[in-house]
Amino acid sequence: MLDELAVVLFRPKFPENVGSAARACLNMGVDKLILVAPQNFDLDKARPLATAHAKHVLEGARIVDTLPEALEGFTAVFGTTARTGGWRKGIMSPSTLAGVIDERLRSGGRVAIVFGPEDKGLTNEETSLCSGLMTIPTSREGTSLNLAQAVVVVLYECFKKALDKPFTPGGPPEERPTTVQEQEALFANLQESLLAIDFLKDDNPDYWMLPVRRFFSKINLKRNEFNLLMGVCRQIQWFVRAHGPKGTQDR
Amino acid sequence: MLDELAVVLFRPKFPENVGSAARACLNMGVDKLILVAPQNFDLDKARPLATAHAKHVLEGARIVDTLPEALEGFTAVFGTTARTGGWRKGIMSPSTLAGVIDERLRSGGRVAIVFGPEDKGLTNEETSLCSGLMTIPTSREGTSLNLAQAVVVVLYECFKKALDKPFTPGGPPEERPTTVQEQEALFANLQESLLAIDFLKDDNPDYWMLPVRRFFSKINLKRNEFNLLMGVCRQIQWFVRAHGPKGTQDR
Structure with a gap:
């Protein structure tokens, strides 16, 4: 369904969360999972959370050392953040992001969504590689979502957008998006x-x-x-x- | 925020999922959690998943023996199901349900959302107690969501609706478009x-x-x-x- 959308987990800390994220990917029609320098990674701890259904998403996950490596070949990259202050302007909501991603995918793009480590999130170094940032609305009392829960919410919005296929008129093929x-x-x-x-x-x-x-x-x-x-x-x-x-x- | 909305977990099997659900409740502004005859319940296994922030939601959870007991005093009850076939017609999407719930809450109602056990979901006996049913859209390949993931998706939709204005993340107001x-x-x-x-x-x-x-x-x-x-x-x-x-x- 969302064939050209990938989930990138940057330095995830708990293998269980990686497993849960793999399951969330499968639920929402995403089968590309990329792990950047996962911490304490252990497939045996991740597998039960992925369940048998999403085993292939988990085991097929690409593991790389750096974020630039993970992002090679993508035409758009979006980062997730819980910090909305400071210079981080123009941060999108999940449904706005899903609309943007939908548009990019329909024009032949390849899109990555990057999630930071559980404890710290993405730093400015990583978000500087992103074309845009997104944050999930939360109550004041509980601003920190579990990593896999954040994944499922964002992918759920993307999946909803992908479900309705509006008419796309013909015409000359568009130029390809830049990488x-x-x-x-x-x-x-x-x-x-x-x-x-x-x-x-x-x-x-x-x-x-x-x-x-x-x-x-x-x-x-x-x-x-x-x-x-x-x-x-x-x-x-x-x-x-x-x-x-x-x-x-x-x- | 969603003061009169409660999450009811019917016979949840894994205490870890109860902990994760408590955290999801807190994230989305819900602090009423009700457990109906939880299986193998163990607060010590649930607590780490709730994190310190949602400890009070988890520990404040009401534990009852039967669903009718759990539903006492509510004005509307909605069930979640993955099975959309057969006679289960008129099943709502999460966003439609969130709209209905928003309306009920605004008119002074008290609403419960019931989630079934991880392996079997709600049976007809339980759904017959519900004013309406909801299902989360998924890919064909992965129709079964983790319990706490289902909770966060549904509450996320309710939370979005409850925010008076559509959610706009922090930061300075957008600049006006050029003429x-x-x-x-x-x-x-x-x-x-x-x-x-x-x-x-x-x-x-x-x-x-x-x-x-x-x-x-x-x-x-x-x-x-x-x-x-x-x-x-x-x-x-x-x-x-x-x-x-x-x-x-x-x-």
Whole structure:
């Protein structure tokens, strides 16, 4: 059903939760599970929670060392967070996220949803790799959901959206969505270009890039648009090299 | 939040699931948990799954012998079932049920949702005591949800409905969308900037702008993003004036 949707568990702490998450995946039509550096992982502890039905989801889970490795080949990545304060703006509700994911999947995308470890959640380092963030509404008294419970709620919303298939009119095939790798290449190129024209401050360009990243992440960037933006960056850099002050030319 | 909503677990088999259900109740603003003849019940096995936060929900759970006893004083009772065949018609989805429950609660009702044992679910004897039945949509391959997972999905829908306004996660209010006038001002500014760095051909810039316009038009551009992009244009133009060739400076 949700063939091109994957659940990524980042450093999960309890194998039992991994088992429960595998079962939740199966319930909601997802069969791609990726574990990033799982802690204390033990298939024998995870298996009973997955039940016989979801054994193949659990045992077929890909285990990798780093999040970038896990995200290779995906066209959009969404992170889950319980922390909604600070700079974490534009955080989606599960049903909003499900709508966005549905759209991405229908346009041929491959989507990953990343869940952080039970105790700490995702840090800024991991969420910076995400195209968008989502949080599950909770009561004030109990803001922390069990990991597998968070998985089932989010997938349930995605499954509901996938169930109704509205009419999609014909027309020329859309350009394919860009991969996360292409998006990162574009961000690097944008950063370089905006530094070259002194739009970004030299002291902490990563920080000043955040609004730019946020802006381009919300767009389901297609390959032709990627080419367009890369072309603009190339031209800015060419211009600076050709005409800029000496110091800039050496950058 | 959902003060007059109660979760009734009918003959639950695993104390761990009771603990997880207690935690799910707390997450979704429900603090009334009723256990009907729990099997193998052991608070010590349930407690870790409830976590310290939901300890009071678990320990405050009322334990009774029969379902009629559990349902005393409620104004509406809804049962959950995975079996949707046969005579079990008019079974609601979780969101439909949540709407019905919301209405009942707002009109001063006291509502119970009954979940059956892990292996068998509710029998006709128990569902005959219910004002309505609900089932959670699942994939064909995995129709059986874990008990506490079923609890969290159903309560999540109720909690969403109970939040007066649709749930919007924390953070500053969204920026207003840009007007068509602002978008045109941005396009003019972008064209000027892209001409200045020779990205657009001088002979027919309007034509070469088309893909750029198309790209920015598909975005629901917000005011802060407009400001960001206008800032980039300003900087490009400043850079060209400061460092560009003579001819460009006069443009």
